[in-house]
Amino acid sequence: MGINIALDGPSGAGKSTIAKAVAAKMQYVYVDTGAMYRSVACYMVTNGVDLDNTEEIISKLSEISIKLEYKDGAQHVILNGEDVSDKIRTPEISMAASKTSAIPEVRAFLFDLQQTMAKENNIIMDGRDIGTVVLPNADVKIFLTASAEARAQRRLKELQEKGDPSTFEEVLRDIEQRDYNDTHRETAPLKKADDAVEVDTTSLDLQQSIDEICRVINEKLGVKKNDDDGAVKKERTPRVLMEVQPISKTHHVNPLKVLVYGILRWAVIGIYHLYYDIRWEGTENVPKDGGNIFASNHRSYQDPVFIALHARVPLSYMAKEELFQGNKAFKWLISNLGAFPVTRGKGDTAVIDTSIEKLESGRNLAIFPEGTRSKDGKVGKGKTGVALIAAVAQTKVIPVGITFEGKLKFRSKVIVRYGEPIVPAEIGASNTDSKSLRVLKNKVMEEITSLVHE
Ligand SMILES: Nc1ncnc2c1ncn2[C@@H]1O[C@H](COP(=O)(O)OP(=O)(O)O)[C@@H](O)[C@H]1O
Ligand SMILES: Nc1ccn([C@@H]2O[C@H](COP(=O)(O)OP(=O)(O)O)[C@@H](O)[C@H]2O)c(=O)n1
Structure with missing residues (x-):
């Protein structure tokens, strides 16, 4: 069993960017569960499935195979043999993923794959329900937030760089709609695990956010290593503690x-x-x-x-x-x-x-x-x-x-x-x-x- 770090939070809080940086620094595997939900949505949209037809979505799950591959350190999402890493990042697929991820069968379908990856590797996994449902025993749990306006501003910048004509109001509306969907669904809603550390990145720039997350991880892994309550602890590589030292x-x-x-x-x-x-x-x-x-x-x-x-x-x-x-x-x-x-x-x-x-x-x-x-x-x-x-x-x-x-x-x-x-x-x-x-x-x-x- 590897060391597991769970990173949850709403869209645009900085989860995937920070998780990638931390994974590179610690030589962990980064598992982007959002990419898995996006792939399911992508399959449904590409095959003309009505997103309000839950039965049809469930029946199509058996046609889907998703793999996360790592080439030169970068994660690639493979859907039925096709690399869909870029295709799944459009606003249309974001909204579709938000809808299809509310279906319990879709979640169950991806749950096993996520748990298996966590068993086999030292991982940092980001999503909405990692600390609460997928990895309830994760070594470190972090809940990353930021105001909806700050998150929309970040997404807008990203979309503009890709030439997408969306306006701030549209991006903010999408983010608020997805926040609502993610927090109000019955199965595995987005919420902070009781034992997660909350980090608000509204007034932090990206580098400060990375430093803060490194500090939390370091502190948590350090505390566990030293704690003396008699419980059996997993063996840890001391190198981990060295490598997540943020720049001071x-x-x-x-x-x-x-x-x-x-x-x-x-x-x-x-x-x-x-x-x-x-x-x-x-x-x-x-x-x-x-x-x-x-x-x-x-x-x-x-x-x-x-x-x-x-x-x-x-x-x-x-x-x-x-x-x-x-x-x-x-x-x-x-x-x-x-x-x-x-x-x-x-x-x-x-x-x-x-x-x-x-x-x-x-x-x-x-x-x-x-x-x-x-x-x-x-x-x-x-x-x-x-x-x-x-x-x-x-x-x-x-x-x-x-x-x-x-x-x-x-x-x-x-x-x-x-x-x-x-x-x-x-x-x-x-x-x-x-x-x-x-x-x-x-x-x-x-x-x-x-x-x-x-
Ligand atoms: N603290 C931050 N300050 C400024 N920009 C940020 C910060 N965190 C993330 N970003 C930028 O915001 C965008 C969205 O971040 P991302 O990691 O995709 O969020 P999430 O995975 O939580 O949806 C990216 O372009 C990223 O570079
Ligand atoms: N563990 C997860 C990860 C994503 N999701 C869903 O998948 C959608 C896309 O996730 P994402 O992490 O790629 O989204 P962004 O935060 O990058 O915008 C989210 O809006 C969620 O509805 C989920 O339900 N559970």
Whole structure:
């Protein structure tokens, strides 16, 4: 029997996005039960079954076979041999699933498949009745909520990105209708299990929600491990406890140091204004806390300082190993400015671990994905390391574009632009799925390029 985490809640609360991120981090299997209900609905709609005709729906169940397959870490839903992963995500199928899922026979049909998956694997399963009906003995139960307006806004954004013309009012109406259906049906209605922890994500962004869920899971698995009531406990892999540690951010950074750092920062900003004709744009995109990756094009040795000057939390960055081998005073200086060594061209994996440790200790991290400085200002091809670090640490990536003409000199005109943070989980980036890492890396490079050419 594996470790089971149950995640329930209404549509748009963030269940599947968060479950995917947690599964990637802990190397658990993610089971999306909503996708199973959607597949049943999809079969009925495709075969012209009247959704008000319960008898006909029940009679068609025997024609359905559903499998969840995992390719490159991503879940695919296979309905009678066809991959329907995309087809089941339309508003029409959402509403149809909400209707057909109220039928007890439909629920019984999927129940066995869900329980079997939970027996065989360490899983995180999301849905409506996981903590109450499917896995009543789950190790961790979480009930995720958010206001209907916040959830509708998130869904609308998602639909608009796919080119769907739905309006906010339509999306909100659909969400409220589905909430009503899910909470009022007789069999397995949506409700919080008595022993579930409730997390409201209305005022949390996606990264904060992931961090909070990781914290709850960690605490729950930790409590169970230590608890001493004499009951027989399942064996657990200690690694689990390590891997769900959320990025700790500000609370590891000494406030006094942050204050001193702030004063120094403004002094240096003043000096830079005197020396260069410099401008920072998009500073509203710089998070107030630490533990973020700043991914930038690379023009000069000054780049880490340019980037760091508008972040409140100090920054670490990789610097070539040779710089640490010469003068001791220089080594001391760059180390204190946040540099750590990387061996270039040898696939240095220790540097990935060091980067994650820096983020976990609450520092920001600057990465130059091109790996080397560009002499002519053109943005080169990026390496995937930036995506790997972001996906493992599940931390935001703030793209940065640095622009100046020719060589950097006195009164050079310099522009440093910060772009909107990229959240790895929002684009499905997982460290076990190399394709998703390339997608994330490409997105980061596209953003950097457009910031440079703005
Ligand atoms: N806390 C959050 N803040 C902002 N956006 C979020 C948050 N949680 C989820 N999202 C976004 O909202 C959308 C719906 O989330 P999803 O995980 O599909 O919800 P659910 O599985 O609960 O229906 C996704 O586009 C996701 O990126
Ligand atoms: N365990 C579950 C999961 C989903 N469902 C139903 O299936 C529909 C689609 O689920 P989903 O999780 O994919 O929906 P979203 O939250 O992603 O919008 C929901 O509206 C529910 O009616 C359910 O009844 N029980």
